Amino acid sequence: MRRLPDRGRVDHDQRVAFSWDGRAVEGLRGDTLASALLASGVLVLGSSVLMSRPRGIVGDGVTDPHAFAQVGAGDRTEPLMRMHEVEAHDGLVAESRLHQGILPTGPDPDRFEKRHAHADVVVAGAGPAGLAAALAAAEQGARVILADDHPQLGGSLLGEELLLDDRPAHEWARHVEDALRAHPDVLVLPRTTVVNVGDQGAVALVERVSEHVAPEHRHGRALRRLWQVRTRELVVATGATERSLVFADNDRPGVMLAGGVRGLLHRYGLVPERCVVFTANDSAYRTAIDLVGAGVEVPCVVDVRPDPTGPLAERARALGIAVRAASAVIGTDGDAEGALAGVRVVALDGGAEEVVACDVLAVSGGWDPLMDLHHHVGGRARWDAERLCFVPDGTVPGVHLAGSAAGVFGTEACRRDGHLVGLVAAEATGHGSAADGPDAPAARDAAEAPPADFVVTPGTDPVHAFVDQHRDVTIAGVERALGSGIRHVEHLKRYTLVGTGTEQGRTAKVNAGRMAADRFALPFAEVGVSNARPPAQPVTFGALAGRALGERFDPVRTTSIHPWHVAHGAVFEDVGQWKRPWYFPQAGEDMDAAVLRECRAVREGVGMMDASTLGKIDVKGADAGEFLDRLYTGVMSTLKPGRARYGVMCKADGMVMDDGVVLRLAEDRFLATTTTGGAAGVLDWMEDFLQTEWPDLDVWLTSVTEQWATVAIVGPKAREVMAALAPQLDVRQDAFKFMQLEEAVVAGIEARVARISFSGELAFEISVPMTWGLALWEAVFAAGQPFGITPYGTESMHVLRAEKGYFIVGQETDGTVTPLDLGLDWMVADKEFVGRRSLRRSDMLRDDRKQLVGILPAERLPEGAQLVDDADFEIPVPMIGHVTSSYDSAALGRPFGLALVRRGRDRIGETIYAPLQHGTVAVEIVDPVLFDQEGARRDG
Amino acid sequence: MFQIRCPYCGPRDEPEFKYGGQAHVAYPADPEALSDEEWARFLFFRDNSKGRYAERWNHAAGCRRWFNVVRDTGTHELVGSYRVGEQPEAAR
Amino acid sequence: MDPNEHALHNAPFLWRSPEPKASYEAVVVGGGLHGLATAYYLAKNHGMTDIAVVERGWIGNGNAVRNTTIIRSNYLWDESAAMYEHALKLWEGWTDELDYEILFSQRGVLNLAHNLHDVRESVRRVEANRLNGVDAEWLDADQVREFCPIIDVSPDARYPVMGATLQRRAGIARHDAVIFALGRACDALGVDIIQGCEVTGIDVVDGRVTGLQTSKGRIGAGRVGLVAAGRTSLLTAMAGFDVPIQSHPLQALVSEVYEQVLNCVVMSNAVHVYVSQAHKGELVMGAGIDAFNSYAQRGGLHVIEEQMAAGMQLFPHFSRARVLRTWGGIVDVCPDASPIVGLTPVENLYVNCGWGTGGFKATPGSGWVMAHTIATGEPHELNRPFSLTRFETGELIDEHGAAAVAH
Amino acid sequence: MADRTAPLAAMEDRIAAAAFPGAALAAVPFVAQVGIRLDPAGPAAARVAEALGLPLPEANRVSASGGRRALWLGPDEWLVVAADGEERALVGILEDAIGADGAVVDLSANRTGLELSGPLSRDVLATCCSLDLHPRAFGPGRCAQTLVQKAGVLIEQRDADTFLLLVRPSFAAYVAEWLVDGMAGLAADLAAV
């Protein structure tokens, strides 16, 4: 196409240089990639997906079925960018790839941001309707966000030559924009697409923040920003899109949408040499008129209607444009490259084909209100047989449609509609009254003649006439599908792929549906089109992820002692969001060696562990004991102040949910501890029962998990270390018994000390405010030096507890294990507690349930290994259980483990087998308590 | 993403809340008196109706209160919220 | 050349659209994949031809067109493994048997493990699978990288990949093609597929089903199978009993079309990702379930945002891939995440539901056992454990805890 | 004897460096915080108000007097905030006032502070928090428990442009990370215009 020096909204003095398919190309500031290529004579963009036919630019908007390119270089390369949206700039690199893009191979160097915002009214689209709506709502005092996907506001006003109030319409747009920007509570967002509408006014927008400048000029700015807006009302003023007509070789580069051709002229000053117009409605006459006004030759307007007599047709005739009524384009001819050279026109009542030479054919099949955002929240549409388009069928609460999106087609009518809708939306948010609001501007648009119901030129070659150009679906393809018995457009879509392309078939779907209606002899209103889904325009994964990458993806929780662990070479284990020291390898040690050393230290000397991640819940009130009795399987109310008791909780289905030690701090106060991963869930669970089932109980719950850091000193020498740390504390066995707690000053810090043991060894757990945790830890470490105190991690903790047969929630249990299965009969008290009833269901009473046992395998087994009865078996073989824990024991000098085994407790002493891939291992079933069965060691 | 009105804190975004399923299902007063079938109904069976539905939410990231909401499961319309102990008619 | 010869679907005829007869020997309610497969096997395995599938919309319009098409059989519990493995074996023959290209591609499914707990449970599942005759392997992080080079397995990732289970026989199929294939196969066997026919009432006389009230009038039926996924509760309410399912939105999405970069299916429980690249080149990803009950076939965008952030952990270079389309299905979730297939309190009325987020893979197996149940009035050995009564006894098949993501 | 450690000690430099003409961030490592639970209709409410010398505020509000502030957390829950070191005295006063009619818990180590100030502080929060902070909806003397991304926070608006965020120490680095990153983005925007 040719550039007119004095037309368009581009800066004719500012050239930009970029690369297309490796070639240097120039454009003007204000060009898009599409317009710059057209201006540079690039007509053929590439070839089609299935049939390898040459394809070119079809429109001037994002519904264009071909205008996609691979843009950017290296890790910034982005597939299938909308060429009409990509702003030409120096250094832009683009490549022809219309249908299948290439993903970069490295991480994204650019930044994608998110921003939350709140509004009374969000207006999507800044054409006459959206601008008027935003202004009306803003003047009523509402908080308004106006978003439009173009760099400049004005919508179709920028692609037309129109007057509003006898002024050029784009000047009116500028004036409104200025007025809006002057409002403190209005946010104007150009280059911003409203992509998703959710419930209760959750609206997502994607702003192209720095995409239009070369990477080296972005300076840390986001490439794009996803706005997450909560609005009370949404005004959808997204305009309408033009659809095509179907005839042979309608996919040739040069066959364009009439509105697009007009847009290229007014936005970019681009014109064809000789342009034929083919239409079923009045709007395309504007293209003919405007082109002639720009000095372009328009040999004829081919109009399918028998008698086009509207004011626009009259004006065209007055300009000397031939109007060929009751005629249609039946095919096109191409040049050597395959681009358009001429069109073949026929009279609809018969007669010979006539070839008219042209380089552009401007087609208009009609206009489809763009209602995607209304559809996102379940808004319906109905076919309007007069306007020949879908129009909204009622609205969803909080979502309004305005202007062409609502089926209003006159420019002034759109502005008036927008104004009225803006007032209604503002009123709905308590701002002003629509009835008493400022008067709506008049709508004096010239009347248009009715459009014709026309899709396919009769007699055209079905094999080369395209319904969905992006997916290469032809009339023949649609016919084949319909011939196979398909009776529904959703099946038609899935059989032919109509409407499933990158642009979601926005120019194609209505035509496909109308062809189906024809074929079934059904009213199109019944047949409809395949549905629309979010997003309104595709959104990159990166934009949806935003800044939730790396350490911002998910919190990494650490205790106040963590820096010490890091400094001392700990290897960490993820437990929920927490990082816990897994083991502390010394030089040259692997994990097994480190764990053996740590365990030995605890059994023979003294070890120390950071137990701060355990959940802690302060339970206060006169009924605190009663409350805990109802939740734990055991009895807590009989506990004496200053004493602690171990407890297990079940879900209502009787399965073990969590466990921990409960300490009675005072007559009316308990501290319940939970597993690290279970902390939040247990508190929620407790609050649930307290608030909804037993609101009459005098109990108050407070999470104090992070108030307290806890250091455990464990091993035969723990008492000496404790004594050194807290000289005033009487640590002798008689004074400080197992499951007792004391307030004490430890290393100068006020602390709570409890004798709790998860290893079977003598142990003291010291708790201090979290901010004192590291100080305490360092003091313990220092005080323990004479005794060779050894920090240990979760792995050693697991080995030590397993030697004692203690289970771990989530390791020995998986939501299918009851306290009885774990052998905790002694803890299931004879009183009501949540889940108790479930333990009486027939399946729970079966005598072949899986039970927790100890195992002594011939070699160390992988955790998760399955167990079978016989060494000789054939697959499939019944499994009688599995290994839940498996370690090498320093204390036992051999591998051992825990397992859930069918009828396991009755089978102690028997041998079963673990069939591993390299061979089957014999496993002896033993009592789960393998070390210090008498429990002598816990008192030191 | 819903915006849910906490009866105590006001309207907040859905991620602040935890869903609790059907409202007004009390833990049986005397579980031991129930047959296996009756107990199973309490454990596992909840209304799954289309239309207005009374359900529980917990304002987990806010005031930690459990409360009830009437919501249309067909359209996602949130009719209103009300406190524990109140009946669905109180939803606003 | 006819351009549409490239098209995937190439059957000259699919199915008739008959009006319903006054009555049928058996009627299957729900024209999803399970309903169609049920009808297909009723006709094929049990010789019943006086049968109809009634579908309120168009066949497939439920979860059939909405699922991410992952097919695998590596479930933990014996009952599940048996059911899904039976299905997988049938999948392996379906393209030939149905004479329709359903693009079943056994490209392998990786279930990633990100922490010690995952590793333990993964090994447990692999071992159980092996002993149940289901192919399964445990890969360490290096082997994962070798198998699927584009996964970020760096050890300092927020959720490092510590290994994965691999089922090589697992993969994906083209869900749309399966609908067309089954619809055609049913029709060819004489099954009436009645679309646009919503069941609005169930006639029960003396505890026995006699027919259905529908938007196309009454249809008499000797036996009825309810195979309506997320809408099952609405149907069983018509027959006077409940099923313990809750219907939730489950969302999924596709990207635009890219050159192939992902050679297998990747799933991760801990970071909530499951992704594959379909034949045309679009990435297909599933999001997490929305917490609440809903029949609206849509969920919240925040669920998808979370999903994308998780996806970027594993595939940092998907940053410039674009979400083309998102949608939601209504999944029927059972308390134990296992289906209910079998008898109901009403005689001659059978139910098949509760497949939740993972029933696509079960399609042939589900149809097989449901057809057996309807035809014989007794559950097949494979679905006997999946009874409605298990909730009373507590004999659940709890696939939550241990079975990785259920898709 | 070693001293207490500030939860965000390791991030101090990054927090300071995040400042730009629109906003600045500072850690407030130690804040005396005491949790109160009581029935506002019961007898303890008035006793507590008197003992503290300030009323227990209504929903989403803060009441302040003499260096102490009471922040509403829920219908029967408040957090009394004061200068570091006052927690012991506060617990004493409050326990006396409440007696058996509620609960008092020292939570001074359970949360740590981050102060965000400057004309763009609202925008910084908007990068990671969905709460509506517009003057029509929020303002000095208001507080709310909400989320910064996935982490719970208690936000108090101190004056026209200053917010105090109280967060669990294990989430503090994560929250700070989000704020610092949001500030970087806004700083880049500011530099570009």
Ligand SMILES: Cc1cc2nc3c(=O)[nH]c(=O)nc-3n(C[C@H](O)[C@H](O)[C@H](O)COP(=O)(O)OP(=O)(O)OC[C@H]3O[C@@H](n4cnc5c(N)ncnc54)[C@H](O)[C@@H]3O)c2cc1C
């Ligand atoms: C997003 C998403 C991703 C998924 N991903 C996977 C996956 O990767 N792998 C996997 O194995 N599974 C997956 N699933 C699950 C899988 O899709 C379902 O389990 C499976 O499709 C269920 O099949 P169905 O035939 O029972 O249900 P549907 O296909 O939903 O069929 C039920 C049919 O019943 C009809 N019906 C309902 N009520 C009536 C009535 N009153 N009258 C007449 N007809 C009625 C419905 O219209 C519908 O067509 C996914 C599901 C979703 C939503």
Ligand SMILES: NC(=O)c1ccc[n+]([C@@H]2O[C@H](COP(=O)([O-])OP(=O)(O)OC[C@H]3O[C@@H](n4cnc5c(N)ncnc54)[C@H](O)[C@@H]3O)[C@@H](O)[C@H]2O)c1
């Ligand atoms: N028959 C006809 O002649 C005919 C038909 C249709 C439209 N029109 C003319 O078009 C104009 C319609 O005015 P209007 O205000 O309704 O629409 P408009 O087309 O002028 O403006 C809509 C704006 O919204 C933008 N947009 C679309 N989707 C968006 C999204 N999701 N997010 C952000 N922005 C989005 C568009 O790019 C455009 O800039 C009138 O001038 C009318 O006369 C004429």
Ligand SMILES: Cc1cc2nc3c(=O)[nH]c(=O)nc-3n(C[C@H](O)[C@H](O)[C@H](O)COP(=O)(O)O)c2cc1C
């Ligand atoms: C595996 C798979 C691949 C898909 N590929 C595409 C695609 O390439 N283009 C497209 O528009 N939609 C694609 N879809 C989505 C469907 O268009 C549609 O959204 C989905 O079937 C749900 O139906 P609904 O959106 O009509 O409710 C795909 C869906 C699935 C399950």
Ligand SMILES: [Zn+2]
């Ligand atoms: Zn609240």
